[in-house]
Amino acid sequence: MSEYSRPCSFDSDDEGKRQSTTSRLYEEMIQLIESGEWEVGGSIPSERTLMQQFQxxxxAVREALSMLRALGVLDISHGRSTTVRKMSSETLSKLFPLMLSMEGEQSLSHVFEVRCGLELQTARLAAQKRTADNLNRLTDLAQKxxxxxxxxPESIESDHQFHVQIAKATGNPLFWVLLNVLGSYVKFAQRESGKHDPEQHRRASQAHYEILQAITDRDPARAQACMERHLRDAHHVSNL
Structure with a gap:
C-alpha cells in the first residue's frame, strides 16, 4: 500500500482538527503533483475516490481542492473532471505577493536585492540588443x-510594464518572466503603501527617460547606472 493510499484517521468534527485535516490533505495532494503521480494535464480521482483513499x-476533500484551485494548480470545471494545470508565470505572479506578505517587513528588502541583480543586467543587455520596436514600446510606456x-493603479501598472519591456528587449524570456513575478509584489507593495508623492513620481518619470536614452544610445554602462539610481531611489522612498 502506497503512502498516499493508506487510510488516514484524521477526520474530526472539531473545527481545529478539521482545518488540520484539510491542511494535511492539501500537502499530500501537492506531493502527488510534485511526484508526477498526478500528471500535468491529467485528471485526478473523483471526490468519492479521494474520500475513500484518504479516509x-x-x-475536507472539497476544501483541499479549493485551496489548490485558488493557487492555480488545479482546473475544476462543473460537469467535467478536475485536471492538473501547468504552473506558469501567471500562477507564480499570483502566489508571490501572498508568499512575501507572510514573510514580514524584510520581504521588500529581499525583493529589492534580487530585483537589483536582475534589472541592472536587463538594462545593460537591452542597451546592446534592443530593436526599433523595443524603443517604440518603451517610449510609449515612458510617456504613459x-x-x-x-x-x-494605472501609473503603477505602466511603470511595471516599462521595466518588463526592458527585460523583453534583452531577447531572453527568462528575464521578463522572473521580473513579471517580482513586479507583482512590487505593485502589491506600492498599492498597499498608499503613498501619493508627486515629486517622487516626477523623479521616477525622469529616470525612465534617462534609462530609455541610454538604451537608445546603446550605452550599456550608462543604462545600468541609470537603472541602479532609479531602483535605489524607489526603494529608499518605500522605506520612509
Whole structure:
C-alpha cells in the first residue's frame, strides 16, 4: 500500500482538527503533483475516490481542492473532471505577493536585492540588443507613466510594464518572466503603501527617460547606472 493510499484517521468534527485535516490533505495532494503521480494535464480521482483513499470527509476533500484551485494548480470545471494545470508565470505572479506578505517587513528588502541583480543586467543587455520596436514600446510606456501626476493603479501598472519591456528587449524570456513575478509584489507593495508623492513620481518619470536614452544610445554602462539610481531611489522612498 502506497503512502498516499493508506487510510488516514484524521477526520474530526472539531473545527481545529478539521482545518488540520484539510491542511494535511492539501500537502499530500501537492506531493502527488510534485511526484508526477498526478500528471500535468491529467485528471485526478473523483471526490468519492479521494474520500475513500484518504479516509476523510467530503468537506475536507472539497476544501483541499479549493485551496489548490485558488493557487492555480488545479482546473475544476462543473460537469467535467478536475485536471492538473501547468504552473506558469501567471500562477507564480499570483502566489508571490501572498508568499512575501507572510514573510514580514524584510520581504521588500529581499525583493529589492534580487530585483537589483536582475534589472541592472536587463538594462545593460537591452542597451546592446534592443530593436526599433523595443524603443517604440518603451517610449510609449515612458510617456504613459509621465502623463500621470502621482501613483495610481494605472501609473503603477505602466511603470511595471516599462521595466518588463526592458527585460523583453534583452531577447531572453527568462528575464521578463522572473521580473513579471517580482513586479507583482512590487505593485502589491506600492498599492498597499498608499503613498501619493508627486515629486517622487516626477523623479521616477525622469529616470525612465534617462534609462530609455541610454538604451537608445546603446550605452550599456550608462543604462545600468541609470537603472541602479532609479531602483535605489524607489526603494529608499518605500522605506520612509
Amino acid at each position: 476523510v470527509s467530503r468537506i 507613466f509621465d502623463s500621470f501626476d502621482t501613483d495610481t
